[in-house]
Every structure is written in structure tokens, then in C-alpha cells.
Amino acid sequence: MRVLSILTTAVLLAGCTSSGAVDLDRPPQPLAVGNIDGTSTPVADPVYPAYGNPSVDVLHYGLALAWAPQTKTLTGKATVKLRVLRAAPALKLDLSSPYTLSSTSVDGVAAQGRVAGGKLTVDRALTAGTTVTLVVEYQGTPAPVPMPSHRGDAEPLGLTVTDAGELWTMQEPFGASTWYPSNDQPSDKALYDISITVPEGWEAVASGTPGPVTGGTYTYRSTQPVATYLTTLAVGQDYQVARLTGPRDLPISLWTRPGKDDRFLPVLRKAPQQLEWLEARFGQYPFPSAGAVIVPSRSAMETQQMVTIGGDVLSQGTNVSALDGIMLHEYAHQWFGDAVGPAVWKDVWLNEGWATYAEALYTAERDGYDIEDWARRARKSDADARQRLGPPGNPRADSFAESNVYVCPALMLHELHRALGDSAFFALARAWVSQHAGTAQDRAAFTAFVNKQTGRDFTKLIDAWLDSPTTPA
Structure with missing residues (x-):
């Protein structure tokens, strides 16, 4: 996700870094993705404790959905395979109250179920x-x-119905439970099979690798773990798809609405070059496909394998080139946030700091400015963010994903970059993703990793940038 007001400014201020030590001809190394069976270590989220159940670990979601736009009715059959981590008298997952249940069963045996207060309870x-x-x-x-x-x-947040009966969703930090029963917390990653049946003339787009389309049924599969907030669904009329080929023959699908999104297409088509730029620095793209879908939103979201971009993310008077930085930011999240993400929302800076810094480096190189100019000016934004919102290591529950978790940790990464130099810094970034892909991590794990990877103790630097009420010297 991207804070538009802060980061659009950051794009304009960004400058180029010395990148001579980055081996652009070095083949990106493939990731050894862990937990390909969907196992996770769920923990209770301290920021939004009403969501999630750390007593269970969902391994796989099988979602068979059907959308009737005339009646605005979503019909679903969710098959959820899960491990029981702690004994409980009933099974609880997150599911929004607008839904009524037709049937519930556990291991093929009917069981009484009910939805209330945002929870599905099965006896x-x-x-x-x-x-x-x-x-x-x-x-x-x-x-x-x-x-x-x-x-x-x-x-x-969550699945939104337009007046025309179309669907779209963005759901960070929660909201997956507005369209399927889920363990709606970042620490529980799972595998997915999603099918969506829509009327003739309608199209359906979801996160994951696109599969066969049979009649009006579209299918998508995620064979690498996905956090619930990183799933997406978009249903509409007259979507068109442009299919591109990225690095190593990576399939890329761009879903846009003719007449509405035409001005975005030249920038969206830069995806192969953007992914090549990211691969040169952070290692091989972590997933078997990439893409983007435009929806009627004002925001942008790094949904896994299929980035969700709001068609209103730029005002009509905004130069469309600003979308270039937005797309780079969301694609960077595929490494930082998607392949490896935070176990709890207190550590959302792990996502946004890396993506923000990658965007700063990219726009700097693109526009020919000095990255130190970006850093000097970003420090002013950092000071303001800390004063208004507090330090990024302890974000407030009522101020999710505001500017302090973007610019402050991006500056922390810049200090690490300065201390290590290009070669060691990008080696650190590649190793963080390659060694933790498919998992959810926390601040303690990141700090320990940095110290071990570099052979130096950066604990004080990391703590200062994450905890200080004022910008560190």
C-alpha cells in the first residue's frame, strides 16, 4: 500500500544513488520458498486483536464463488483445511455478519454454525x-x-459493491472476511484455489496464477503462501486484458477498463522493465506470475501476484508518470510484504520501509537526482511524521499505515545502505527475502538477521530509527 500524499512528494524529491556496485548482469537467484504446504505460526495481533484466531493455522482455502450482479448476491462455498494448534470447544474464524449460512460441516459431518459480530462459530x-x-x-x-x-x-475495507453491481476489494489490515471465512490476520499464510462464476459479458480477476476459464467461471491458484490481506477480487463488465512477458518469460496480465483506464496503459506496460530493475537488486521475482487490475478506488495495494490499483489513484490533472513510482512501489512489495511479511501489524514498517526505499532509489535513478538530496528532504517529512503519529515501531491502532511507517523506516534502510555500501546492502536485501520467503517475520527476527548477515551490530541504529520520538541524528 502506498501513502499518496507523502510518497508522491518523495518521488519528486528523489535522487540517484551510486549503483556501480550493483551487478545488473548477475542472474537473479531463485527463491527457496518455505512452507509450501501452507503451514504458518499464527500469533495474536496486538494492534487489531478482534481479528484472527491464533489457535488454528489455515493451510488451504478452496473458494468457489458466484456473483449475481442484478441481485448483488455473493454465493460461496469455502473449503478450509486447517491445523488445530490449541484445543478449543468450537471452531472460530472471521466472517462478516451480512452473510447467512446454508450449511456447515467439519470432516464431512454436519455441524451447527452461526455468524455474529464478525465471527463464524462452528460447534x-x-x-x-x-x-x-x-x-x-x-x-x-x-x-x-x-x-x-x-x-x-x-x-x-473489504469487498465493495458498486452501483452497477461490480465488485472490488482492498483489505489491509483486514477485510478478507467480508467475502470468505478466514483467519484474517497477517501471521497465518495459506495456499488458495479461487473460482468465480459470473454472468456472460462479465469478467473476474483474483490474486494468484490465472488458470482455465470455462464458460463464465474464472480460476486462480496460489501455490505459495498468501496472507489474507493480500488476496484480491475484482468483477466487472468490459474488462480487457493485456498479456506481457517479463523477465525469464514471466507471464504478466494487465486488466483495465477501456475508456476509463486508457491513460494508465503506457505506464502499466513498463512492468517487465520495472521487474527487471527490482530483480537486479533484490533477486528473482518470488512468484510464477505477475499482474495488475484497475478498480474504482483511490488507493493502491500490493495484492499477491495481482496488484490492485485504484482508477482514482491519480486525479485527472496529475501527470500520469506519477503512476510509474506507484507501480514500482507495489511491485517491490512482492518481495517485501508478500514473499516475506510481518507477523503482526506493529511491524508494518517492514513492508512499507523497503517498498518506499526501493521506490526512492528507482525514481532517483530514473530522474538523475542525488539520493542524499532525497534523504535530507525526507528527514523533514520524518520529523513531522514522528511528531504527529509517533515512531514507526509502535503505530497507533487508529492510524494504520500512515506516513510514519513509510518514510521513517525508509530512512533507516538508507542509513544501513550508507554504512554497508551497495554490494553488501543489496546482498542483505536478497538474503532477507530468499531465506524467509513464504513466512511472516517480526522486528526481533529482522534485527538478528541484519546483525548476523553483516557481522556487525546494528541494533542501536535500528532501535533508534524505529523507537525515537524525534528523527535520529
Whole structure:
């Protein structure tokens, strides 16, 4: 996700870094993605404790969805395979209240289920150490939930229905539960199979690798772990798809709405070059496909393998070239946030700091400025963000993903870059992703990794930038 007001300024101020030590001809190394069976180590989120259940670990979501735009009804069958980590008298997941249940079963045996207060409760006692399969059939009209933020582009979270009966969603830090039963917290990553059936003349786009389209049924599969907030769904009329080829024959799908998004296409088509730029610095793109879908939103989101971009992310008077930095930011998240992300929302800076710094380096190189000019001016934004919002290492629950978790950790990474030099810094970045892909990590793990990888103790530097109420010297 990208804070437009702060980061658009950062793009204009960005300058070029010395990149001579970055071996642009070095073949990107493939990632050894862990936990390809979907296992995770869920933990209770201290920022938004109402979401998620750390007693279970979802391994796989099978979502068979159907959308009826005339009645604005979503019908779903969710098959959820999960491990029981701690015994419980009932199975609880997150699911929004607008839905009614047709049936629920556990391991093929009918069980009483109910939805209330944003929770799905199924009356089946759970034994620690077992694996069970929950099947839920449900229907209703989706409704988003409020976003806990004061951002200029803040919108309700989750599956949103337009007046024309179209669907779109952005759901960070929560909101997946507005369209399927989920363990809606960042620490529980799972594999996905999603199918969406839509009427003739409609198209459906989702996160994951595109699969066969049969009649009006579109399919998508994620064979590498995905956090719930990184899933996406868009359903509309008259979408068109442009298919490109990226590095190493990577398939890229760009879904746009003719007549509405035409001005974005020249920038969206730069995806192969942007991914090549990222690969040269951060290693091989982590997933088997890439893409972007335009939806009627004001924001932008790094949804896994299929970036979700709001068609209103730029005002009509804004130079469309600003989208270049936005796309680079969201693609950078595929490494930092998607392949390896935060275990709790207190550490959202792990996502946004890396993506913001990657964007600063990219726009600097593109526009021929000095990265130190970016850093000097960004420090002014940092000081303001810390004064208004506090340090990035302890974000407020009512101020999710505001500017302090973007520019402040980006400057921290710049200080690491300065201390290490190009070669060691980008080696650090590549190793962080390659060694942790498919997992959720926290601040302690990042600090320990930096110190071990570099052979130097950067604990004080990291703590100062994450905890200080004022900009570190």
C-alpha cells in the first residue's frame, strides 16, 4: 500500500544513488520458498486483536464463488483445511455478519454454525494436533468495514459493491472476511484455489496464477503462501486484458477498463522493465506470475501476484508518470510484504520501509537526482511524521499505515545502505527475502538477521530509527 500524499512528494524529491556496485548482469537467484504446504505460526495481533484466531493455522482455502450482479448476491462455498494448534470447544474464524449460512460441516459431518459480530462459530470441539476440513456454504450482499486510518485515500475495507453491481476489494489490515471465512490476520499464510462464476459479458480477476476459464467461471491458484490481506477480487463488465512477458518469460496480465483506464496503459506496460530493475537488486521475482487490475478506488495495494490499483489513484490533472513510482512501489512489495511479511501489524514498517526505499532509489535513478538530496528532504517529512503519529515501531491502532511507517523506516534502510555500501546492502536485501520467503517475520527476527548477515551490530541504529520520538541524528 502506498501513502499518496507523502510518497508522491518523495518521488519528486528523489535522487540517484551510486549503483556501480550493483551487478545488473548477475542472474537473479531463485527463491527457496518455505512452507509450501501452507503451514504458518499464527500469533495474536496486538494492534487489531478482534481479528484472527491464533489457535488454528489455515493451510488451504478452496473458494468457489458466484456473483449475481442484478441481485448483488455473493454465493460461496469455502473449503478450509486447517491445523488445530490449541484445543478449543468450537471452531472460530472471521466472517462478516451480512452473510447467512446454508450449511456447515467439519470432516464431512454436519455441524451447527452461526455468524455474529464478525465471527463464524462452528460447534465442533477441536483437539490440538489434528487437521480438519471445514466446509461452509453461505450467501449475502457484501459490505465493507471501516478503515482505522486518517489517510487521505482511506476507504472502507473489504469487498465493495458498486452501483452497477461490480465488485472490488482492498483489505489491509483486514477485510478478507467480508467475502470468505478466514483467519484474517497477517501471521497465518495459506495456499488458495479461487473460482468465480459470473454472468456472460462479465469478467473476474483474483490474486494468484490465472488458470482455465470455462464458460463464465474464472480460476486462480496460489501455490505459495498468501496472507489474507493480500488476496484480491475484482468483477466487472468490459474488462480487457493485456498479456506481457517479463523477465525469464514471466507471464504478466494487465486488466483495465477501456475508456476509463486508457491513460494508465503506457505506464502499466513498463512492468517487465520495472521487474527487471527490482530483480537486479533484490533477486528473482518470488512468484510464477505477475499482474495488475484497475478498480474504482483511490488507493493502491500490493495484492499477491495481482496488484490492485485504484482508477482514482491519480486525479485527472496529475501527470500520469506519477503512476510509474506507484507501480514500482507495489511491485517491490512482492518481495517485501508478500514473499516475506510481518507477523503482526506493529511491524508494518517492514513492508512499507523497503517498498518506499526501493521506490526512492528507482525514481532517483530514473530522474538523475542525488539520493542524499532525497534523504535530507525526507528527514523533514520524518520529523513531522514522528511528531504527529509517533515512531514507526509502535503505530497507533487508529492510524494504520500512515506516513510514519513509510518514510521513517525508509530512512533507516538508507542509513544501513550508507554504512554497508551497495554490494553488501543489496546482498542483505536478497538474503532477507530468499531465506524467509513464504513466512511472516517480526522486528526481533529482522534485527538478528541484519546483525548476523553483516557481522556487525546494528541494533542501536535500528532501535533508534524505529523507537525515537524525534528523527535520529
